[in-house]
Amino acid sequence: MSLQDIDIISNSKRSHAKVWSVANQKGGVGKTTTTVNLATALAACKKRVLIIDLDPQGNASTGLGVEADARQKSIYQVMIEGIDITSAIRPTDVPRMSVISSGVELSGAELELVNMAEREFKLVNAIGPLLDKFDYILIDCPPALGLLTLNALVASDAVLVPLQTEFYALEGLSHLLRTIDRVKRGLNRRLDIQGIVLTMYDRRNNLCEMVAADVRAFLGDKVFKTVIPRNVRVSEAPSHGKPVLLYDFACAGSQAYIKLAGEILRNEQASTANAAVA
Numbered sequence: 001m002s003l004q005d006i007d008i009i010s011n012s013k014r015s016h017a018k019v020w021s022v023a024n025q026k027g028g029v030g031k032t033t034t035t036v037n038l039a040t041a042l043a044a045c046k047k048r049v050l051i052i053d054l055d056p057q058g059n060a061s062t063g064l065g066v067e068a069d070a071r072q073k074s075i076y077q078v079m080i081e082g083i084d085i086t087s088a089i090r091p092t093d094v095p096r097m098s099v100i101s102s103g104v105e106l107s108g109a110e111l112e113l114v115n116m117a118e119r120e121f122k123l124v125n126a127i128g129p130l131l132d133k134f135d136y137i138l139i140d141c142p143p144a145l146g147l148l149t150l151n152a153l154v155a156s157d158a159v160l161v162p163l164q165t166e167f168y169a170l171e172g173l174s175h176l177l178r179t180i181d182r183v184k185r186g187l188n189r190r191l192d193i194q195g196i197v198l199t200m201y202d203r204r205n206n207l208c209e210m211v212a213a214d215v216r217a218f219l220g221d222k223v224f225k226t227v228i229p230r231n232v233r234v235s236e237a238p239s240h241g242k243p244v245l246l247y248d249f250a251c252a253g254s255q256a257y258i259k260l261a262g263e264i265l266r267n268e269q270a271s272t273a274n275a276a277v278a
């Protein structure tokens with residue numbers, strides 16, 4: 001079966017893009033991996049998907065094989081210099097999936113934004129023209145709760161939080177949840193929590209099971225049923241400039257991201273159906 005053939009749930013209705021921030025101020029918890037691979041899985045389900053790489057480290061851009069000279073029009077030029085956002089969109093090797101890359105200049109953006117007017121609204125003001133071009137826009141956030149992440153949260157309908165299944169998983173989470181709540185009350189009323197995804201889960205490690213149970217007890221049904229296993233193929237894929245679904249479709253990591261996309265799409269269909277009944 002090829003990527004083009006999979007169609008877990010094909011909802012061909014065209015509508016307004018859903019914008020999701022993939023955020024957690026901790027580094028190394030699986031934000032970039034989840035952005036790239038969930039986006040690929042959604043594209044495999046016939047969705048039109050855009051990844052916005054909002055991390056100055058540019059791991060999502062590198063992991064998608066975007067060459068340095070193709071990053072001249074990046075999210076920095078869009079947010080800080082005000083260039084047309086559509087001119088910064090690059091295709092990827094995945095059908096229906098595009099990317100707006102990050103460049104090194106973005107590391108200066110936190111400081112440059114401080115004194116700019118409407119500093120939290122640069123991204124939301126820019127993405128308007130893209131909303132009818134995509135079904136999903138996933139924003140890969142940097143590992144901090146600074147102005148870049150705030151811009152992402154203000155531009156988003158929901159936040160997806162990757163949580164590494166380790167002893168300190170919940171540490172820092174309350175800070176993130178408070179920030180989301182503050183943004184919701186002050187800057188973006190529609191912001192919701194899409195869900196928490198447990199990453200790098202190792203079934204052979206008893207601690208993982210305990211941590212997962214703790215997280216579920218604390219956050220309830222906000223935690224996705226699908227967990228992403230620790231899988232070496234997932235960590236190898238970026239060095240080949242590919243999402244793991246293109247690198248090794250059959251591996252446990254790829255299959256988990258497909259399952260996650262299926263769970264998310266089913267949840268969305270269920271909530272749309274509930275809203276229609278109400």
Ligand SMILES: Nc1ncnc2c1ncn2[C@@H]1O[C@H](COP(=O)(O)OP(=O)(O)O)[C@@H](O)[C@H]1O
Nearest residue numbers: 027028029030031032033200229230231234235
């Ligand atoms: N499920 C997984 N299995 C194995 N390695 C993973 C998995 N998810 C992420 N990694 C690796 O862990 C590191 C951190 O992941 P990354 O997605 O870059 O985190 P973040 O964007 O939150 O900093 C990377 O080297 C990545 O390849």
Ligand SMILES: [Mg+2]
Nearest residue numbers: 031032055059
């Ligand atoms: Mg990252």
